[in-house]
Amino acid sequence: MTLAHPALSDNQTDVDRKRKVRVVSKRRRRVENALIAYSFIAPNFLGFAVFTLGPILFAFALAFMHWDGSNPMTFAGLDNFWRLFQDKSFLDAFWNTIVYTVVSVPATLICALGLAILLNQKIFGRDFFRTALFFPYVASLVAVAVVWNMIFNPDMGLVNMVLYTIGIAPENLPGWAADRHWAMVTVILFGIWKSMGYYMVIYLAGLQGINSELYEAAGLDGANAWQKFIHVTVPQLAPTTFFVTVMLTIQSFKVFDQVYMITQGGPGTSTLVLVYHIYNEAFISWDLGYSSMIALVLFLLVLTVTVIQFRRQRED
Amino acid sequence: MASISLKKLNKTFGALRVVHDIDLEIADKEFIVLVGPSGCGKSTTLRMIAGLEEISGGELIIGTDLMNDVPSKDRDIAMVFQNYALYPHMTVYRNMAFGLELRKAPRDIIDRQVQEAAKILDITHLLNRKPKALSGGQRQRVALGRAMVRNPAVFLLDEPLSNLDAKLRGTMRAEITKLHKRLDATFIYVTHDQVEAMTMADRIVVMKDGHIQQVDTPQNLYDRPVNMFVAGFIGAPQMNLLPAKLTQEDGRFFALVEDHKLPLPQNFDRSPLAAYEGKDVILGIRPENFHELAPADIDPANTAPFHAVVELAEPMGSEVHLNLIAGGRNLIARVSPRFRSKIGDRVSLVADLTNAQLFDPQTERSILY
Numbered sequence: 001m002t003l004a005h006p007a008l009s010d011n012q013t014d015v016d017r018k019r020k021v022r023v024v025s026k027r028r029r030r031v032e033n034a035l036i037a038y039s040f041i042a043p044n045f046l047g048f049a050v051f052t053l054g055p056i057l058f059a060f061a062l063a064f065m066h067w068d069g070s071n072p073m074t075f076a077g078l079d080n081f082w083r084l085f086q087d088k089s090f091l092d093a094f095w096n097t098i099v100y101t102v103v104s105v106p107a108t109l110i111c112a113l114g115l116a117i118l119l120n121q122k123i124f125g126r127d128f129f130r131t132a133l134f135f136p137y138v139a140s141l142v143a144v145a146v147v148w149n150m151i152f153n154p155d156m157g158l159v160n161m162v163l164y165t166i167g168i169a170p171e172n173l174p175g176w177a178a179d180r181h182w183a184m185v186t187v188i189l190f191g192i193w194k195s196m197g198y199y200m201v202i203y204l205a206g207l208q209g210i211n212s213e214l215y216e217a218a219g220l221d222g223a224n225a226w227q228k229f230i231h232v233t234v235p236q237l238a239p240t241t242f243f244v245t246v247m248l249t250i251q252s253f254k255v256f257d258q259v260y261m262i263t264q265g266g267p268g269t270s271t272l273v274l275v276y277h278i279y280n281e282a283f284i285s286w287d288l289g290y291s292s293m294i295a296l297v298l299f300l301l302v303l304t305v306t307v308i309q310f311r312r313q314r315e316d
Numbered sequence: 317m318a319s320i321s322l323k324k325l326n327k328t329f330g331a332l333r334v335v336h337d338i339d340l341e342i343a344d345k346e347f348i349v350l351v352g353p354s355g356c357g358k359s360t361t362l363r364m365i366a367g368l369e370e371i372s373g374g375e376l377i378i379g380t381d382l383m384n385d386v387p388s389k390d391r392d393i394a395m396v397f398q399n400y401a402l403y404p405h406m407t408v409y410r411n412m413a414f415g416l417e418l419r420k421a422p423r424d425i426i427d428r429q430v431q432e433a434a435k436i437l438d439i440t441h442l443l444n445r446k447p448k449a450l451s452g453g454q455r456q457r458v459a460l461g462r463a464m465v466r467n468p469a470v471f472l473l474d475e476p477l478s479n480l481d482a483k484l485r486g487t488m489r490a491e492i493t494k495l496h497k498r499l500d501a502t503f504i505y506v507t508h509d510q511v512e513a514m515t516m517a518d519r520i521v522v523m524k525d526g527h528i529q530q531v532d533t534p535q536n537l538y539d540r541p542v543n544m545f546v547a548g549f550i551g552a553p554q555m556n557l558l559p560a561k562l563t564q565e566d567g568r569f570f571a572l573v574e575d576h577k578l579p580l581p582q583n584f585d586r587s588p589l590a591a592y593e594g595k596d597v598i599l600g601i602r603p604e605n606f607h608e609l610a611p612a613d614i615d616p617a618n619t620a621p622f623h624a625v626v627e628l629a630e631p632m633g634s635e636v637h638l639n640l641i642a643g644g645r646n647l648i649a650r651v652s653p654r655f656r657s658k659i660g661d662r663v664s665l666v667a668d669l670t671n672a673q674l675f676d677p678q679t680e681r682s683i684l685y
Contacts (some may be wrong), residue, residue, distance in 0.1 A: 032546050039588075124593075210459075211401065213397050213399060213401035214401055214403060216366075216368050216388075216395075216397070216401065217389075217395070217397060217401040217403075217462075218365075218403075219368070219388050219416075220366065220367075220368075220387060220388045220389060220393070220394060220395050221415035221462075222389040222415055222418040222419050223389075223418055227418060231403070231414070232403070235404075235405040236404070236405070240407070246651070300358055311529070
């Protein structure tokens with residue numbers, strides 16, 4: 001049997017006690033720090049949870065329910081999903097959304113880039129044109145849609161008057177929003193016109209970030225203006241183009257307001273898009289379960305396309 | 317054949333004139349360095365030669381052709397930029413090949429040229445990398461390689477080493493000098509670093525405020541500066557410029573600096589000295605012309621004792637830079653590390669006037685040259 005030296009034993013206990021106190025106070029400090037940090041994010045997080053996360057989760061659940069908003073919900077399983085394939089309006093809306101996206105994303109991107117390059121030069125009235133082109137993005141959609149409807153009026157709109165003046169026969173003049181063949185064109189043109197100013201500003205920022213020495217080096221290497229554009233501008237703008245493409249794609253899949261203001265999905269279903277169809281099903285037909293299923297499909301569509309875009313960007 | 321002639325070359329930005337009537341003849345295969353402080357117009361001059369800045373006035377002749385309005389790509393020049401300006405999205409190989417590709421050179425020739433340049437610059441193992449995966453020194457080599465592959469008659473280099481650390485700068489300096497010998501082309505090199513200018517140039521062009529101050533070989537610039545600016549700019553630590561009065565005693569000229577009477581060498585041209593007798597001048601003495609003891613190879617008649625108080629001693633290893641105060645004036649002496657002194661010590665040195673300079677205090681021009 002070994003006897004611990006009393007003084008040594010006391011010392012050891014003292015050291016242990018001190019160490020324990022130190023550990024406890026360290027832990028307490030860590031908890032306090034965490035609480036302080038959570039208290040800072042709590043207002044924002046609570047707002048997000050109540051107004052965003054909650055409704056999203058609710059909409060997900062609703063996609064598998066029958067509900068008209070007043071009577072009790074009933075479980076629908078995959079009924080809403082199978083219904084999609086029988087719903088001609090949904091299929092039309094799906095196709096129209098794809099068409100709108102496939103046409104308007106590259107068209108807006110090209111217009112925005114072209115304008116940015118033009119307005120990045122030292123030209124007369126540059127600031128005025130930059131402001132004028134940005135204006136549609138910030139102007140009230142209702143107001144500009146009314147003006148747009150007037151300009152594109154098939155009978156007495158400015159555009160058809162100009163087309164008539166340059167020799168297009170009255171029977172060949174486009175019917176624009178009133179014509180099922182031209183309605184989607186009208187909506188797309190409106191979308192391009194409305195958002196190209198915003199993306200032009202983003203491209204302007206991108207252009208101004210390009211090192212001017214690269215153009216000088218390319219000039220000395222023998223590149224002409226087009227070769228400088230292809231070999232310097234385009235690759236240097238790749239991150240901006242990626243951002244613009246992703247944002248435009250998401251925006252195009254979500255298109256609603258301009259359709260509502262100009263064509264209300266018509267004539268027929270020629271401009272019916274997914275979000276407009278969701279709106280019809282939810283707030284006209286009060287079929288909240290089915291409209292949530294369409295919203296879920298739209299979400300998956302946007303997610304898939306965005307993931308593909310991110311993957312491709314990473315590969316590049 | 318790529319001699320270059322600048323005749324009354326001018327550059328103005330609006331009302332601001334940044335390059336004034338520059339006249340310069342650069343011989344074929346010469347290594348010319350434009351040196352001067354920031355804003356002296358050296359880079360603008362280079363950029364006018366490159367065709368990156370419009371020439372506001374005067375003539376630029378490369379070989380026998382007037383080049384004022386010829387696009388950069390047709391001037392048979394290549395340029396190395398301060399920040400390298402490598403295309404970030406291209407590999408090293410494509411960066412180097414790009415100029416030849418645009419000129420539609422056959423693929424085998426492009427490949428041969430790129431491989432050859434890469435071998436000379438020791439960057440063959442980097443050919444598949446992108447610029448962001450390279451160090452500063454490697455990027456600099458790629459920038460040089462890009463210039464080399466086209467076999468231009470003139471290389472323009474705009475402060476190419478200023479982004480490198482001191483050690484690498486020293487190595488690259490030697491490499492560029494060797495490259496010049498090997499390529500047999502005309503090099504025009506811009507720097508604000510007088511060490512680069514002194515070590516690399518066949519001739520140096522010293523510029524200030526858009527004017528050429530002096531064009532000469534490095535040694536001549538050092539030994540015979542035409543004005544106080546060149547005297548102060550070339551040499552590190554810079555030349556001591558001390559207010560003095562010129563006197564004559566028994567047929568010999570002296571510079572009186574405070575209470576020091578410093579004898580000027582007998583071989584100095586007497587007529588300009590006589591014109592300044594009794595007048596104020598600026599005496600220039602290089603820091604290495606102060607010695608702790610008079611060296612044996614110096615004529616004692618050209619030396620005089622010089623007393624000063626040590627303000628700071630900067631040991632450099634091979635030498636010590638003594639920051640001194642004499643009669644309220646600051647000056648620097650380069651002495652041997654064996655010379656022991658502390659801050660506040662009063663030291664006695666020997667001033668050697670053999671290579672002394674004299675300047676007019678008003679015009680700042682040399683009295684001797």
